[in-house]
Amino acid sequence: MILIVIDHADGAPRKSAYELVSLGRALTGDDGSLTALVAGDAPGAVAQEIARFVPRVLTVSAPELAPPRAETMTRAVAHAATTLGAEAVLVGASRFGLSYSPRVAMRLGAPLLEDVTALERDGDGYVAKRLSYLARVTETVAASAPTVVVSVKPGAAAAADPAASAGEVTELEVPFEPDDVRVGVASRRAATKGRVALEDADVVVAGGRGFGSAETFDDLVVGLADALGAGVGSTRAVVDAGWRPYGEQIGQTGKTVAPRLYLALAVSGAVQHLSGMNRSKVIVAVNKDADAPIFRVADYGIVGDVLEVVPALQEAVAGLD
Amino acid sequence: MKIVTILKQVPDAEARVRASGGTLDLSGATLVIDGMDEYGVEEALRIRERGMETEIVALACGPERAAEAIRTALAMGVDRAVHVVSDVTLDAVAMARVLAGVVQDEAPELVFVGGKQADWDSSALGPALAEALGWPHADWTTELTFEDGTITVTHDIDDGTETLTLPLPAVVTTQQGLNEPRYPTLPNIMKAKRKTLEARPLADVAAAAGAPADRATELRASEIEARSRRNVVLDGDAKTAATELVRRLRDEAKVL
Ligand SMILES: Cc1cc2nc3c(=O)[nH]c(=O)nc-3n(C[C@H](O)[C@H](O)[C@H](O)COP(=O)(O)OP(=O)(O)OC[C@H]3O[C@@H](n4cnc5c(N)ncnc54)[C@H](O)[C@@H]3O)c2cc1C
Numbered sequence: 001m002i003l004i005v006i007d008h009a010d011g012a013p014r015k016s017a018y019e020l021v022s023l024g025r026a027l028t029g030d031d032g033s034l035t036a037l038v039a040g041d042a043p044g045a046v047a048q049e050i051a052r053f054v055p056r057v058l059t060v061s062a063p064e065l066a067p068p069r070a071e072t073m074t075r076a077v078a079h080a081a082t083t084l085g086a087e088a089v090l091v092g093a094s095r096f097g098l099s100y101s102p103r104v105a106m107r108l109g110a111p112l113l114e115d116v117t118a119l120e121r122d123g124d125g126y127v128a129k130r131l132s133y134l135a136r137v138t139e140t141v142a143a144s145a146p147t148v149v150v151s152v153k154p155g156a157a158a159a160a161d162p163a164a165s166a167g168e169v170t171e172l173e174v175p176f177e178p179d180d181v182r183v184g185v186a187s188r189r190a191a192t193k194g195r196v197a198l199e200d201a202d203v204v205v206a207g208g209r210g211f212g213s214a215e216t217f218d219d220l221v222v223g224l225a226d227a228l229g230a231g232v233g234s235t236r237a238v239v240d241a242g243w244r245p246y247g248e249q250i251g252q253t254g255k256t257v258a259p260r261l262y263l264a265l266a267v268s269g270a271v272q273h274l275s276g277m278n279r280s281k282v283i284v285a286v287n288k289d290a291d292a293p294i295f296r297v298a299d300y301g302i303v304g305d306v307l308e309v310v311p312a313l314q315e316a317v318a319g320l321d
Numbered sequence: 322m323k324i325v326t327i328l329k330q331v332p333d334a335e336a337r338v339r340a341s342g343g344t345l346d347l348s349g350a351t352l353v354i355d356g357m358d359e360y361g362v363e364e365a366l367r368i369r370e371r372g373m374e375t376e377i378v379a380l381a382c383g384p385e386r387a388a389e390a391i392r393t394a395l396a397m398g399v400d401r402a403v404h405v406v407s408d409v410t411l412d413a414v415a416m417a418r419v420l421a422g423v424v425q426d427e428a429p430e431l432v433f434v435g436g437k438q439a440d441w442d443s444s445a446l447g448p449a450l451a452e453a454l455g456w457p458h459a460d461w462t463t464e465l466t467f468e469d470g471t472i473t474v475t476h477d478i479d480d481g482t483e484t485l486t487l488p489l490p491a492v493v494t495t496q497q498g499l500n501e502p503r504y505p506t507l508p509n510i511m512k513a514k515r516k517t518l519e520a521r522p523l524a525d526v527a528a529a530a531g532a533p534a535d536r537a538t539e540l541r542a543s544e545i546e547a548r549s550r551r552n553v554v555l556d557g558d559a560k561t562a563a564t565e566l567v568r569r570l571r572d573e574a575k576v577l
Pocket residue numbers: 207208209210211234235236237238249250251252253254255265266267268269270271272273276286287288289292304305306307356357497
């Protein structure tokens with residue numbers, strides 16, 4: 001039995017949830033045993049949506065999960081995995097998933113396949129691909145035990161289509177303990193609302209220090225992103241300068257993205273930045289320095305000034321139908 | 322107050338990483354203390370410098386050569402260090418089990434771990450260690466303050482930031498933004514040579530912790546998978562190049 005944990009926000013599954021469904025179906029041979037866990041203070045709507053894709057959906061509904069914390073999610077997921085005797089627990093490798101899945105593995109005495117880009121069965125166990133050394137190395141890692149915990153990098157599988165018939169939704173009681181809520185959540189601040197979430201974006205427009213100011217960045221990078229319906233990304237230099245929020249930083253210390261199209265504008269291409277975007281399908285670089293390292297990973301490059309090229313790109317994009 | 326700060330020795334970001342026959346080759350790469358781990362060392366030093374009496378212990382699990390990274394931490398100002406000498410490249414869960422034993426013996430109030438070290442690209446050690454110890458954790462921390470017996474941290478989450486309060490003891494993973502790590506000064510480098518660096522074999526530490534002295538997962542191969550890129554440079558003035566780019570993205574790469 002394979003358990004997939006559904007990452008959700010604002011009453012809807014995140015894109016990664018549908019990717020876990022695909023992976024889960026492939027691993028179970030779509031034999032009807034795939035089970036999804038939806039945990040939250042009001043998981044109903046998400047569970048109904050996921051039931052269109054998965055034969056069995058478990059909901060955990062508890063005030064302890066509002067907002068979710070690493071320890072409350074660990075309790076819920078470990079309890080579900082033990083109750084069901086799951087062979088594998090698949091979690092989306094969002095920041096939050098990466099935060100609680102190691103705890104789940106430790107609690108279950110299970111090995112952890114972390115942030116994997118591919119996952120297959122291998123005898124009694126599983127074999128996965130994952131990146132290391134700032135995403136320059138691909139590792140093949142295997143694990144077998146009664147249970148294996150896997151965090152799956154967004155984009156590792158295609159999003160699933162709905163199943164022929166809807167699955168069954170049942171509720172699971174989880175015995176939370178006082179220590180599960182010992183971490184208090186004092187406040188939460190959401191960044192970049194109203195724009196496509198970076199991890200979910202098919203197209204990402206990223207800008208670097210070469211834009212010179214927050215205003216120019218807004219006009220050109222954000223302007224082009226809006227024209228393309230794309231997510232906005234930035235380098236650490238831009239975040240350090242205070243032009244853009246940290247949530248948009250791409251790279252080792254920021255987010256990892258693998259969109260269909262990544263535009264790197266006035267970005268030098270430091271290793272720490274590349275590690276967050278080098279798995280993008282198509283990479284475009286615009287830089288005035290023909291020797292900038294970003295060109296080495298680019299499919300298409302324009303050597304030129306972003307102050308001229310980006311407005312021209314906005315115009316060319318506006319001409320698309 | 323006692324703080325344990327966990328370190329890894331990793332290749333410098335600019336170092337060339339090679340692989341052949343499925344194995345990694347780090348010969349020739351400059352090895353340094355991981356940048357993310359440095360933020361933890363620095364934060365511990367700042368806590369002490371703000372006037373709280375604090376003992377700071379560096380803890381690392383790695384091969385013989387990792388001692389150099391530990392010396393850097395000692396030269397930054399850490400009081401002493403424990404080096405679990407291991408020729409096995411442990412994964413995060415296995416390392417957490419082993420290190421939990423040492424942390425339990427040291428009984429600190431706070432453990433710092435780098436948010437994601439540049440060798441294994443893993444952010445699992447902090448949370449796994451916290452779980453092994455039965456402690457809470459906060460990851461990707463950019464701000465940390467103390468109030469009797471608890472800490473308040475601001476950290477990055479998927480859609481923004483969150484402020485948490487944690488009872489101590491706790492594990493905190495550190496990253497860019499928390500502080501600006503100092504460089505060791507020459508006098509401190511000299512002083513560090515006299516500080517205690519206790520080397521303990523993995524087998525002993527693991528046995529004492531009741532943990533396996535081996536990985537939880539099996540590493541089968543490490544390869545460099547260079548993705549082939551088109552590397553097309555588009556010529557002409559801005560308008561010509563931009564128009565050609567958009568045309569190619571639509572018709573050739575089919576991504577628009
Ligand atoms: C531990 C650690 C973690 C890090 N994590 C990250 C991370 O997560 N993400 C990240 O991005 N960085 C990270 N960095 C920083 C990284 O090393 C680089 O410093 C950073 O990515 C540089 O950002 P940049 O490309 O915007 O700036 P620069 O390197 O200054 O490059 C600016 C580029 O813009 C070009 N340019 C300037 N003006 C123009 C113009 N008018 N038109 C066209 N081109 C122009 C220049 O030729 C240059 O190539 C990290 C560093 C460390 C040490």
